[in-house]
Amino acid sequence: MTPAARVQAAIELLDAVIEAARSDGAPADRLIADYFRARRYAGSKDRRAVRELVYRAIRVSGPVPDSGRAALLALARDDEAIAGLFDGSAHGPAPIREGEPVARGGLAPDWLAALLAASGVDGKDAAALLDRAPLDLRVNTLKAARETVQLPVPAHVTDAPNGLRVEPGAPVESWDAFRDGLVEVQDTGSQFACLAVAAQPGETVIDLCAGAGGKTLALAAMMDNRGVLIASDSDRNRLSRLGPRAERAGAGMIETRLIDPGKELAMLAEFAGTADAVLVDAPCSGTGTWRRNPEARWRLTPERLARFVPVQERLLDIGAQLVRPGGRLVFVTCSLLDAEGADQAESFLARHPGWVPDSLDLPLGSPRGKGWRLAPFADGTDGFFIARLTRPW
Incomplete structure (x- = not known):
């Protein structure tokens, strides 16, 4: 050409x-x-x-x-x-x-740029949303340790305990380390979201919106393959990808549940009030991932954003009913809009008296409302909001 x-x-x-x-x-x-x-x-x-x-x-x-x-x-x-x-x-x-x-x-259509600015994302923080994203890996501790993994390209240690960073575009899926399940592609911010769950071996943990299971795999490693780990989702196609990934990672503890939308609680009824932790990685606008999907800002409309918010509320309320007294509900969105982050955490606490927001002190990020924010410019990660909420005894 x-x-x-x-x-x-x-x-x-x-x-x-x-x-x-x-x-x-x-x-x-x-x-x-x-x-x-x-x-x-x-x-x-x-x-x-x-x-x-x-x-x-x-x-x-x-x-x-x-x-x-x-x-x-x-x-x-x-x-x-x-x-x-x-x-x-x-x-x-x-x-x-x-x-x-x-x-x-x-940055984006005017209405969306204004919402981001109102959520504290402007200037250099806004410009960074359109940079090219790095390529981050998570070392799978079920099979390897970060200091022993051998990769065919230079890799830099990230702030995540098991994180590595390589050049964007690296052919990770062709590497022996990937095929053998030693590493998974996972943004550093996503790794921190998993750390906020604080999953321990022997616990019962539910990944309510597991998708293809990237965070589920990280939780299985944190739990050392011991306990109960449920990966549920309403998208059959996405959830079906988890099986081969789990096999490659040696994460044999994971149980998948295909859930009918609107019937989540009924189909997880045996876990009502018993889960040590529930992760709600809720569907959202994805404003924190524009570095990877810049055309996504052309797809978002006020009407679509307005549909995300009640879905997030409903999933949080479902998750709350699965958590045992003293257990943890972790709310995550890859969004930098307060409507899908700080405002949602505040709204949940108003609906559920007695629940307490935990203090998160992650190596990267900063407090935002009752939760924590990670952002591309300040932290070099995708944009995330994370809140950990504890059910009263």
Whole structure:
């Protein structure tokens, strides 16, 4: 592919990403993979260059652009080399026309940027949400120790007790250490969220919204494969991925439960009032993960955010009924919006007199309301809100 053809390919892909964002379609990664699967002639350098252009254009565009061309023109506005590739060549984009639409910059759509600012995320904190994320690993202590794991690339120790950081894009899944279950891909912030559960060997712990089980696997390691660990979720496809991952990790204690939405408590009735800890890693806007999924900010609407909040409330109330007296309810969202964090913790405590917020003093992050916040700029992690709430005796 010529440099101009790469720009045209990026424009076509951005058109698809924009349409998917408007219609709740496939994520950008999948669209890019599908695009090149149908274009085998594109070499690895071409694929890498086009992918880089697509994500640069996504990050530089605040609100949803009018078109992929408008998004690329936003890059061209500040990069003469890209502007020169709008040359009208056979496989390149048409020359730039005076006055044609150019994507507007900024963090996100105005309403969302305002909510983030009201939640204390502005300036450098806001800009960091669009940086490229690092690639973090968690050493699986069921099989290895951080100081003994051998990786084929340089790795740096993180602030998480079993964390390592490697260069973004490293082919982790091809490594022996991954195939043998010695390491899992897990952001440092997510590792800290698991630490807040304070799971101990022999306890009964429920991961209420387990998804594909990344946090469940970390809890199994903390529990040294001893006790009861339930991974429940209403998404069959995501939950089905946990089995092979658990086998690879040697986490044989995990029991999965596919839950019908609205019937969570009935389907976990035998654990009512008995769990030592319940983790509610609730569905949320994902504003803390924009470094990995920058187009997600184009998908979020006021209506969608408004639907997340009551779901989080309901899941917290379900989790509260599973916790034993003196037990722990840990609320986690990968969001930096107070509506999905500090406000939710306050609302829960108002609905449940006697419950007490625990003091979290993690190596990274800072207090936020009755909980704890991790953020990309200050902490180098994905954005998280974490609250640990103790049921009265």
